[in-house]
Amino acid sequence: MDFAYSPRTQELRDAVSAFMDQHVYPNEARYGTELEANTQAGKRWTPLPVIEELKPKARAAGLWNLFLPESELGAGLLNQEYAPLAEIMGRVPWASEVFNCSAPDTGNMEVLVRYGSAEHKERWLKPLLAGEIRSGFAMTEPAVASSDATNIEARIERVTGTGGDEYVINGRKWWTSGAGDPRCKVLIFMGKTDPDAPRHSQQSMVLVPMDAPGVKVMRALSVMGYDDAPHGHMEIDFQNVRVPASNILLGEGRGFEIAQGRLGPGRIHHCMRLIGLAERSLELMCKRASSRIAFGKTLAQQGVTQERIAEARCMIEQARLLTLKAAWMMDVAGNKTAKAEIAMIKVVAPNMACQVIDWAMQVYGAAGMSQDFPLASYYAGARTLRFADGPDEVHRNAIAKVELGKYRV
Template sequence: MDFEYSDKTKQLMGRLKGFMDAHVYPNEKRFHEEVAEGDRWQPTKIMEVMKEKAKAEGLWNLFLPESSLGAGLTNLEYAPLCEIMGRVIWAPEIFNCSAPDTGNMEVLVRYGTEAQKKEWLEPLLAGKIRSCFAMTEPAVASSDATNIASLIKRDGDEYVINGRKWWSSGANDPRCKLFIFMGKTDPDHPSRHSQQSMILVPKDTPGVKVLRHLPVFGYDDAPHGHAEVLFEDVRVPASNMLLGEGRGFEIAQGRLGPGRIHHCMRLIGLAERALEKMCQRTLSRVAFGKPVAAQTVTLERIAEARILIDSARLLTLKAAYMMDKVGNKIAAKEIAMIKVAAPNMACQVIDWAIQAHGGGGVTDDFGLSYAYAQARTLRLADGPDEVHRNQIGKMELGMHAPAGVLKGR
């Protein structure tokens, strides 16, 4: 495996780092100040200014592998760009590379009809609207997605949708115009993985009601955020169905593979920044007669953080490489491994950085408490650690167990 970045990627990395240095890091404080002013759920002025700059510099829609609509990068080529953007939690939006829009756009590129692409993909690619992915439900253990109980019923030329979703990222955003909704079209199908479908639901459809925003460790993530949403007798045209009835899991797997690469590389960027802050802080503080950086425990943690970050990066690049070479299905174990490794790594590194900052670490002054909340959340998002570990364990055992022994376990 060759993880050497292509010339195209290296050139984009340089431009992206330059943009972050010139426009993003200097405006971190301003962004948070604008969010705190007035209505927190309105887009910030500084974000819109930076978006226009990113467009003008050709740093826009850098994702979308296997598509002429993006930058034409493979998963492996895009991965290091994700890391650079991930150093600031809200920065990916500047480049139209933020979740859940990236995943939703990939769904529309792969599985949408030409009419669906015209109506929804084009404005998403242009950054004119935002979107939401409505999958997780409060009433069931959604870590087993076959439990999803929302219903999508055919009624003539329409589908009628009923269900309650939560952790629907972006639903609070006034720019959100579209939900990709997962629910059951055939609850009695003998295959639990063929019961589910995905359908496009415009946010302004009667019966769609955003009930509340859901804070994470007290952070509301405004103006994006996460929400609980009620869908009550929501009617949409039958033409809004994606790919066909019973194809929901197929779409989900196509969506979540690249998304996990993105999440993991962004977390690596977040952890890198936390380590930088840890080093800078401990070099500038003196305790018990010498710099905190010279304390043995600090040196050990800095060294261990470097090992953990680099290990997670290599594992994630391997997963991206395999996705490009052999596809999501064959790379399933590697994708599951990074989804466990990267969030746990980030939680540990950020925790050490918080400890090194003392009381300042748990304030908002250094951005570490917010970073920790994000990293800890990603041990649950896109499937909890336990689900991925079970999957990894079964695949590993499957290499040694007689055929059929692990079936149904």
């Protein structure tokens, strides 16, 4: 395994870093101001001008759709090549959207590239790649433990209607990220087409336009007090929603197959963004510790602070190397071979980020809990990913099974 950055990766790292320095970091305060202004005006779910102004600049700089591998539609980077770019973008939670590299659009675009028909690509993929619309992924349900996706109860039933063959969709989904944005025009919906089929062949994925009759956004869910406007995590009710049979992705019973193809790269993206967030938090921690005085000396001179800074550096480096290893294995051997490493990074990266951010908050004292600094929102986002990427317990169970399998008689 060679983790040295290729010349192309290094060139893109330099370009993304320069763009962040020139355009993103200087606009962090503006982002907050615009969001607050929208809130006061009753337009909390309106896209922010600062992001829309920066998108053309990123595209003009050739820093657009960098996430998309194995395709002439993006940069064509391997997972290992894209990972360090995702880390840089992750230093500011909203930065990925500027480069058209934000979830859940990245995973949805990969699904459409790999499994979509020519019609799907023309109607949905093309405007997504252009950053003209956004999308959502509707899988988790409030009524069942969705960490076991075979529990999903939503139905996708094929019928013959006046317009020909259709699917009728019924179910309640929540944590549908991105569905709060008025630019969200399509959802990838996972439900059961055949409850009597083998356990992992019951589920299918289908494209559902947000404006289809019967699609009703019930509410925005808050994440430890944050609603992540204008992105949002919505609870959505689907009542007798009809879509053409051609909206099915890959075919009935192929939902888990699509999910495996979608979730591997997406987890690399999430983990590397978290590593970037942890790096930013450590940076904030060190600067604060060097400038604040307590009990006659700076916080940086306190032994406990030095110990935490050192431990944070160790943890970040370990998480980065493990994530890069997982990315490398996915590139050379495929997602299935890398399943243990993918599961490991899903546990390691968010837990590491939560700990580093927590230590940074301690250095900031009460200020670290307030809106004056970004650490509290960083923590909420990192803690959420211990569920959004699947519960730690599920991943640890998968890792243990792989490990025990080595000694099976």
